[in-house]
Amino acid sequence: MNQMLTGVYMKEETFIAVKSMGPTKAAGSDGFPAIFYQHFWHIIGQDVSSFYLSILNEGMSLESCNATNIILIPKIAQLTNLSNFRPISLCSVLYKIISKMVANHFQKVLDCCIDEAQNAFVLGQLITDNVLLAYKVLHTFKQKRVGRRDFLALKLDMSKSYDRVEWSFLCQMLLKMGFANLWVDFNMHCIESVFYLIVINECEGEKFKPTRGLRQGDPLSLYLFLICSEGLPNLMRLVEKDGMMRELE
Template sequence: MANAHRRRHTMERVKISGVWLSEERTVRTGIVDAFHRLLTEDSEWKADIGGVNLNRISQQEANILELPFMEEEVHSALRDMNGDKAPGLDGFTGAFWQFCWEFVKEEVMEMFKEFHEHNTFLKSLNATFLVLIPKKGGAEELGDFRPISLLGGLYKLLAKVLANRIKNVIGGVISSDQNAFVSGRQILDASLIANEVIDSWKKEGKKGLICKLDIEKAYDSVNWQFLMRVMEKMGFGTKWREWIWSCISTAKFSVLVNGEPAGFFPSSKGLGKATLYPHICLSWEWRCRVLFFGGLWKGAASWDVEYRGVGGRL
């Protein structure tokens, strides 16, 4: 049964940018090159964020984020992790660290102490497998596969601890209309609110403008320098920003093609899929929305707007 499952999911050929690749070597090389391009920053354009005011966390909140890591805090995060998720390059699942905590806690806490004091950790902890999961049966194009990051257990624990810290303050700097990844809010609320707005317009005969923005692969498109400037504007301290920089800038990827690792390359943009990154991405996404809609409303003053109705397309 295992062999049949392997044959069924073997990628014998793949279409990348409209070109079919069928030889094993070219398939592996083509996939690695595609992801390397995806995770490489190739734009010199930098957004100007100097003129926009953002909500800020308090100095007390910034200081709390940078407190030394305590054993109970780390152990609590470890207990909350899903122990059965697939392991990364180190081969250890979360269940291993949970079961062996009493034996390994001194070494783990030493890692957290070094990270707190020197803002860094062993780069090998952030080595990541990318495994390609087909989104549908008969997947042929590379876009038909969903890349899943298999991170090492210790790095996932570090990301979990940082995520637990930032989620306590992120709600105060993110707009009230952002529903995902903020404690006490649900992503489905966005659809319900949009439906209510449209229904209200139609009933009252009001005019309005609806924008649907495509943010496909948003995590993979984040410019690191932009993210750092946003977090600084939001009041996050120097040490916290250096921690985040260490997390995002040390990642290296190897793509699993038919169960075998191919390539080993760094990234220069994007945030991956660690537990921490949805919360970090919120600050980046909210800043992008401020830039977009700020420019939109400034320009709208000179528009001669033609109302096309709620059902029209932009």
């Protein structure tokens, strides 16, 4: 697994990442959407590929292309307070291409890392399966007449879950799951090198650096969040192994 993840990136992977991106999705701070790279690849392809390969294979910093704009999008027609806005992060396409190349490698080993019970955001799985399972469990609790004191259901608040990811926890999860230090360091560099600019009335504010959280528009964020979500199930399996609880049959 680690041999593939830390292997050399090839020039062809750059174009695969560019071609797979939505051509007209909102651009980042540089103003260039993906369609620019796709349409003029025959002109800029060589230079763009060399730039990315120097980052991925030679360890050059990507901080110069990791600026992200934060835009407030209204959720309802009648706005009364700040909670009526949804902040979205607009990464530059320059960064997204790098992130997409790394995510394409990550996706190949996901089956080895993610528990089969995880259905959300996993290729070939449906989140509705777990919704039905949760309903059946609660229905069983309600119908059970004997021994109800031995059962427990835990409901977690997952609101703003991406924003609340602690970087130190993510780093430790990657290491505990056996990922190579080189791979972990690069993924953490992708996250920690970001800086934000809040855009209000088409004007960019001063840049600042976050201390936690994953970006919604980052192709890599989905897989990193899945790694974080494995923490609690792993602890529960340890508790079950020690005989302190058992699963519902």
